[in-house]
Amino acid sequence: MNILEKITQNNAAFSKSERKVAEVILANPQTAIHSSIATLAKMSDVSEPTVNRFCRRLDTKGFPDFKLHLAQSLANGTPYVNRHVDELDGPEEYTNKIFESTMASLEVARQSVDVNVVNRVVDLLTQAQKISFFGLGASASVAHDALNKFFRFNVPVVYFEDILMQRMSCMNCSDGDVVVLISHTGRTKSLVEIAQIARSNDATVVGITSGGSPLANECNYVLSLEVPEDTDMYMPMASRIAQLTLIDVLATGFTLRRGNKFRENLKRVKDTLRGSRYEKRGD
Amino acid sequence: MNILEKITQNNAAFSKSERKVAEVILANPQTAIHSSIATLAKMSDVSEPTVNRFCRRLDTKGFPDFKLHLAQSLANGTPYVNRHVDELDGPEEYTNKIFESTMASLEVARQSVDVNVVNRVVDLLTQAQKISFFGLGASASVAHDALNKFFRFNVPVVYFEDILMQRMSCMNCSDGDVVVLISHTGRTKSLVEIAQIARSNDATVVGITSGGSPLANECNYVLSLEVPEDTDMYMPMASRIAQLTLIDVLATGFTLRRGNKFRENLKRVKDTLRGSRYEKRGD
DNA sequence: ACACCAAATGTAGTAAAATTACAACTTTGC
């Protein structure tokens, strides 16, 4: 795909002069795309047809087509592909790979979100008497984050890490309460039990989990996120980010539903934090 | 920057014929980059110089240069632009906007990360006797997440929400301990104080924060993330995601440094979770 | 309504760029 990578890989197939062209291009690709075939030939100290042959060897139609491909490779943000980390990767490689595959996963997640469910859940949340966020393991920090967000809305919001506290909290639920349960797999036993407890106490249960899972089956509403997880790392990574982004979506929907006046309230909450901070020069 | 957006925006400045060209290009940009000025002129039903003038109006050197810009816009599809949520947005719009601007922010964050610092911090973490993760407010959940990740590595790892516990923990630090402090603004007073306490007890302090902030100045190493935050919402959103992704990067670097054998250990940790879960059909 | 001016568009010629065909030169194997 990426023509720059292709140049480095095909290196063996190049002839001596073609390699000269490759070097010049790799050394300064940004200049290459703005040069004519003549100037590039001069820079590489070869003839114009050689440059042309070089382009064709890379399966492009000719020099202008090659420049197009090169320009696309140089455009920042190259396609976000889910690239797995390799054992031999250096810091530069794995950093970029992680960022890129996170972005790729978000794109997949975005497409799997059902906006109708989002809308109804936002409805529920705005009307809720009490909102609870529960998750375990890696999803606990997502629930924790949701607490932080919804707490600012001046809504009774609950979050516990302890499963006994979670159970007790759900026991005391009543009509009008919303319980949001977060789990990537949707197979965590105690979370499924909590869903059952909450529902039998007339709470509405929303699951941010994988569709068709045991947990999903116990929920009134399911916000399913299909996120490809790199299982080689044995750690939840992309799923968490997708869950958090979904929390952001819900929080945003919430504030929009509440209107402008409510937004000012948020600003006040933020302003009270000022005392705990060093002022920014110029504030 | 993005020439496609530029075309849509500049629409008013175009003349009648130029608008015809714009339409044809917007309708099928992929074809446009592979066409000559003559064929594009014929498609738009205008003359060749008109196409050329159209290109110049968009501040390009001429038609070939314009094609280059267009190709870059089409690459990757740099479709991920930071789009602010509008009050009138429906669920579909704000959901997509949040996902897209999160992705855009990750791209910005990726470019702002200094991989050399990443490498040194990974070094530190692999050699650390004890690792602490502290953050407050929105960053608390990031620290919480880091705990969950590094806990799997069978390394002494510490995390507290309570600032007094954080302080006491740092008081007991010694040489070889690493304290990771997370804060978007880097202006939270108590976190800055914690950095000072930790350093005066010979711990190495790593900041995941904004470069040049009061917190950054107190750290031994700073992993600075420059993330544009949509301040209209009065909530930290993108910054959190970028921080989490950076934690993933560090965790990944950690496992890579520890080698293959260590990876198997991670698998064992994951396998012990199985008892708490409903089996997946086919496991 | 007409003349006039400015902006917009097109025509035709020109310059530049890329490609092709072919010749000269290397390299490789026997």
Added chain:
DNA sequence: GCAAAGTTGTAATTTTACTACATTTGGTGT
């Protein structure tokens, strides 16, 4: 060391883009 295959360069050809100028269009003031 010579032939054959492969590589590179020169020069001609073709394609492409650009410029200068002519024509048309649309609008403004008398």
